[in-house]
Amino acid sequence: MKLLQSLLFTLILGLLTSSVFAQKDPFYQAYDWQTNPIKNIDLSQFKEKDVVAIKDKRVNEFYFIEGNSLVEYSLIHKIYWLNSNDKIEEYNKVYLPYSAGSEIVKNKARVISKDGKIIELDDSKILTSKDDETQRTYKFYALEGIEKGSFIEYYYVVKRYPTYTGSRISLQSDFDKQNVEFDLYAPSNLIFDVKSYNGLAQVTKDTLNKDKNHWKLSVDRLEELEQEEQAPYTALVKYLVYKLKKNTVNPSKEIVSYGIASQNIYNSLYPKIDTKIERKINAFIKSIDGVKDEELTNTIRAIENYVKSNVYIGEVKRDDLEDLSSIIDNKVANERGVMKLYTAIFNALGIKHQIVLTSDRREMKFDKNFEAYNYLQEYLIYFPKSKLYMAPTKLESRLGFPPGYLTDNYGLFIKQVTLGGFTSGVGNVKYIKPVNYDKTNYNLVMNVSFDKDDLTVTNLKMDRIMDGYYAVYIQPFMDLAKDEDKDEMFDGIIKSINENLEIIDKKVSNATAKDFGKKPLQIIANLKSEEFVEKAGNKYLFKVGELLGPQQEMYQEKKRILTAENEFERSYDRKIIVDIPQGYEFKNLENIAIDESYKEGDNELFMFKSTYEIKGNQLVIAIKEYYNKNIIDLPIYEAYRTVINSAANFNKVTLIIQKKS
Numbered sequence: 185m186k187l188l189q190s191l192l193f194t195l196i197l198g199l200l201t202s203s204v205f206a207q208k209d210p211f212y213q214a215y216d217w218q219t220n221p222i223k224n225i226d227l228s229q230f231k232e233k234d235v236v237a238i239k240d241k242r243v244n245e246f247y248f249i250e251g252n253s254l255v256e257y258s259l260i261h262k263i264y265w266l267n268s269n270d271k272i273e274e275y276n277k278v279y280l281p282y283s284a285g286s287e288i289v290k291n292k293a294r295v296i297s298k299d300g301k302i303i304e305l306d307d308s309k310i311l312t313s314k315d316d317e318t319q320r321t322y323k324f325y326a327l328e329g330i331e332k333g334s335f336i337e338y339y340y341v342v343k344r345y346p347t348y349t350g351s352r353i354s355l356q357s358d359f360d361k362q363n364v365e366f367d368l369y370a371p372s373n374l375i376f377d378v379k380s381y382n383g384l385a386q387v388t389k390d391t392l393n394k395d396k397n398h399w400k401l402s403v404d405r406l407e408e409l410e411q412e413e414q415a416p417y418t419a420l421v422k423y424l425v426y427k428l429k430k431n432t433v434n435p436s437k438e439i440v441s442y443g444i445a446s447q448n449i450y451n452s453l454y455p456k457i458d459t460k461i462e463r464k465i466n467a468f469i470k471s472i473d474g475v476k477d478e479e480l481t482n483t484i485r486a487i488e489n490y491v492k493s494n495v496y497i498g499e500v501k502r503d504d505l506e507d508l509s510s511i512i513d514n515k516v517a518n519e520r521g522v523m524k525l526y527t528a529i530f531n532a533l534g535i536k537h538q539i540v541l542t543s544d545r546r547e548m549k550f551d552k553n554f555e556a557y558n559y560l561q562e563y564l565i566y567f568p569k570s571k572l573y574m575a576p577t578k579l580e581s582r583l584g585f586p587p588g589y590l591t592d593n594y595g596l597f598i599k600q601v602t603l604g605g606f607t608s609g610v611g612n613v614k615y616i617k618p619v620n621y622d623k624t625n626y627n628l629v630m631n632v633s634f635d636k637d638d639l640t641v642t643n644l645k646m647d648r649i650m651d652g653y654y655a656v657y658i659q660p661f662m663d664l665a666k667d668e669d670k671d672e673m674f675d676g677i678i679k680s681i682n683e684n685l686e687i688i689d690k691k692v693s694n695a696t697a698k699d700f701g702k703k704p705l706q707i708i709a710n711l712k713s714e715e716f717v718e719k720a721g722n723k724y725l726f727k728v729g730e731l732l733g734p735q736q737e738m739y740q741e742k743k744r745i746l747t748a749e750n751e752f753e754r755s756y757d758r759k760i761i762v763d764i765p766q767g768y769e770f771k772n773l774e775n776i777a778i779d780e781s782y783k784e785g786d787n788e789l790f791m792f793k794s795t796y797e798i799k800g801n802q803l804v805i806a807i808k809e810y811y812n813k814n815i816i817d818l819p820i821y822e823a824y825r826t827v828i829n830s831a832a833n834f835n836k837v838t839l840i841i842q843k844k845s
Contacts, residue, residue, distance in 0.1 A: 208395045210247045210257050211369055212290055212341040221263055222296055222335055230360060234268040235275070237361035238335065240406075242353060244426075245369035246346055256346040257289070261339035267332060278325040278338045280310070291340035293325045298333035348376070348428035349440050350556025352548065355384065356422035361406045368399040368426055377429045379554050384422035399426075413738060414816075415746035416546040423548075427556040442555045442611045446598045450609025453523050453539060454531070454600070455508070464512045465528050474698070480535070481570050481701070485583050487529055489660065489697050492579055497522050519577050523563060526576050530565075539609070540564035540573070542595030542616060544587075545749070550594040552613045562590050564616070566597060573616070582700050585619060585656045588752035592618040592814045621753035621812045624652025625704070628756075630731050633763040634717070639724050639841065644685075644711040644731075646678065651704035653752045659700035670695070678709050681733040686712040722842065724768075728776075728805070729837035731760055737832040738825045748816040748824065755810040762803040771840040776805055780830040782823035789813045790823065792830035807834065 221239065230236045243259040266272050278293055294304040305325055313322050327336055355364055366387065370376055378387040378399055390398035401424070411417050428439045438444055457465070469475055474486035496516045504510040505518040511525055523539075530537050541560040543550045550559045564586055565574045575581035575590065595616050598609040627649040635641035650658070662670065674692055679685050690709035699705070718725045764770065773796055781791040794807040809831055816824045 207248060207371055211243060211245050211367075212257050212259055215243075215259065215290075215339075215341075217261070217292065217337060217339060220300075221337060222300070227265060230265070230267075233360060234266075235271040235359045236265045236267075237262060237357075237359065237364075238265055239263040239337075239363045240355070240361045241339075241363070241365040241367075242355075243367040243369070244351075246348065246371065246374060247369075248371060254346050256344055256348075257341055258344065259339060259341045263335055263337040265333075265335050266330060269332065272330050272332065272334075275336060276327045276330055278327065278336070280323045280325070280340055281342045281344075282321055282323045286342050286344040289341050289343050291338070293327065293336070293338035295327055295329045296335040296337065297329065297331065298335075303329045348374075348426075350425060350427045350558030352423055352425050352558055354418070354421055354423040355403070356382075356406050356409050358408055358410060360408050362404065364401075364403040364406050366401040366424065370397045370428075372397055373432045375429045375432065376426050377554075378424055378426040379551070380422070380424045381551075382420055382422045384424060387424060387426075410745070412744065412746045412748075413740070414748040414750065416749045417746070418547045419545060419549055420746050425551075425554065425556055425558065427554075440555060440557060442596050442613065445557060445560065446596065446609045446611030449539065449541070450598055450600070452520065453527050454607075454609075455524060457508075457528060457531075461508050461528075462532070464509060465532050468512050469529060469532060475533075480567075481572065481583065483533070484535065484567060484570075484572075484574065485698075485701055487526075488574055488576075488583055491522065491525065491529075491576075492660075493664065493697070495522060495525065497577060497579075519563070523576060526565065536568055538566045538568065538600075539598040540566050540595045540616065541598070542590050542593055544589045545593045546589050550613075552594040560596060562587075564590060564595065580657055582656055582660050584623070584701055585653055585752075588618065588653060588750075588814070591616045591752075618753055618814055619652065621755045621810045624654060624752055624754045626650055626654045626754065626756050628732070628758040630758075630760045631763075632716075632731070632760065634765045636765070639765055639768075640714055640717040640719055642713050642716050644713060646681075646707070646709045646711060648677070648707045649704045650677075650707075653754065655700060655705045659695060659705055660697045662695045663697045674707055677707060678711070681731065682713065682715050684713065684715050688712060717841075724841040726762075726770075726839040726841050727837075728760060728762070728839050729835040732758060732807070732831070732835055735831040735835040736828055738828045744818060744821050747818060748821060750811060750814045750816075753810075753812055753814060756808070758807040758809075760803075760805040760807070762805070764798075764801050764803055765841065766801075767843055768841050769844050770803060771842060773803075773839065775837050775839070776834075778830050778834055780827050782820060782827060784820075787812070789820070790827040792827050792834070794834050 225238060227236070239262060241259070241261040245257045247255055247257060249255055264275055266275055280288055280291060294302055296302050305327070309325055310323055311326050314320065315322070325338065330336065353366060355366065368376060368378065374397065376397070376399060380386050385401060385403060387399045387401045390400055406422060409421055430439055431437070472486055472490040475483055477483045477486065494515050495511065498505060498516060498518050500518055502518065505516060506521040506524065508524055508528060511517040511521050517525060541563060543559045543561045548559065563575070563577055565576055567574070572584045573586040574583045575586040578587055581587055593616050594613055596611050597614050598611045600607060601610045629647040631645040633643045635643065658673070674690060675687060678687060678690065688710040690707060693706040694703040695705060716727045716730060776794055776796045778792060778794045781793070782789050789812045792809045794805060796803060796805045
């Protein structure tokens, strides 16, 4: 979303001025480290830790330089105590910010041994390297003389273009930190809003500083936050977000608001269409097979499939990649350019839609009560008539199934509104509902028979059906894939049950881009295996649970701390039909029956239920499982974990086959 952020920054930059305000020197000019920063430090409580931050200080100052240009000075100052060889290896390089749009104006680094010896590094220890793949250049300090128990200390100050429309500062990590500080300085005419998240103390305004505005936060200790399975870790650490609220020189003008953003984004994505461009758009539309389908969703799917198959999206900010005429001629666009193409097509066809901007909830949940542009990270398009979402810039997504982590979240919805002949965009923050569990299915029917001469050999007929999110990564790309790649992929799906399965033959249906959203992907295969039955004396052990394939297990000894989240809601409907060998019977059938669920009122959120019955000479096992909620808060985590582990427990079910008495 760099293109969007650049757009919003450019449009509001002109609202800032400080011509009537005197300024003191920027903070960094008088800043320095202590002569002995580790004096009186007590590390006894951390002796079992591999690394501890003794200091973590961040300072951002907005400052007007010559010509009333606003810049931002950003300081990072850290001291780490390293207590393991692995951490010494990890931290023996200190990377410095390096880009065309920034300048390092001050930097220092040193190593302090456990007995207090100081090795201060000069600029000769700054090395340069280049990533062969990305061609990106890196500058870093190569730290020397580090041993177990040493401290490394460094700080640097970067001068850069200001980011004041919404910036996030993460303060918590997976190791302990002491003396955590954040300071925000600004000229006295610039007023900022700062909000803390996930239990972080709130930032306060320094009322004693009369020279400039100053907001500050100081925390003696931030305890480590360990990663936990299925936790959206980055979204759950303690962090803060700041934004420029107003300029007292011109207090009537809003600086950062979704009202302004909605108008600016609308103007950017809905340019005026002249007659020449209109003809090109109409010709482009005519080349799309199925665009005139009577069913609206089919029309939108046809447009999406065509654009995503024929227009390459680059990440370069270039005028021709945002020009509709060039995009249509050359089939190359950047993110904003392809958004213009979609909106032009939908307007030409009279398809009502809304632009939606949101965030990935694994990284940062959209705050509906704090308007900051750093939440406007990802594009969606919403179609009110069908109540479906499209992710226009995501090749791996299709209509009705946007990336799951962009749903179950809030977003800014921008609607076209016409008043008095003037059309603009009006924004409202709304909830983006997740796709319901019954739209995403991973179903299975498995027929099992035993070789009459050797019961350890099983003949299997698998009928697997996949739709929704389980098919969105497959069906839309089948028209582009080579036959050998398709074959390998379908074999992989079949062998996800067991990699040693012998595939006798297989048949795949509905494996085209046009099938997605209309027909489920179906794979029928005849298989042979010696993996599911073992002979034990005069009995046979039939590992019936393994016919489902490996199942997720969630076991942990420690108390759960973090919320768990899934990408999407989902459902499984599976049936195992076993021909009972003549003259034999199953024992311990009761082990099949598992019934675990969790309800809130009448709404069943999680469920795993396996049942069985004997029909003639067949054992019929039915297994139903679904998850009707993505975000698992701590009060219901144990119920969720129980259901997850029920599937894993079924996976371990082994039936005893023995001769009838």
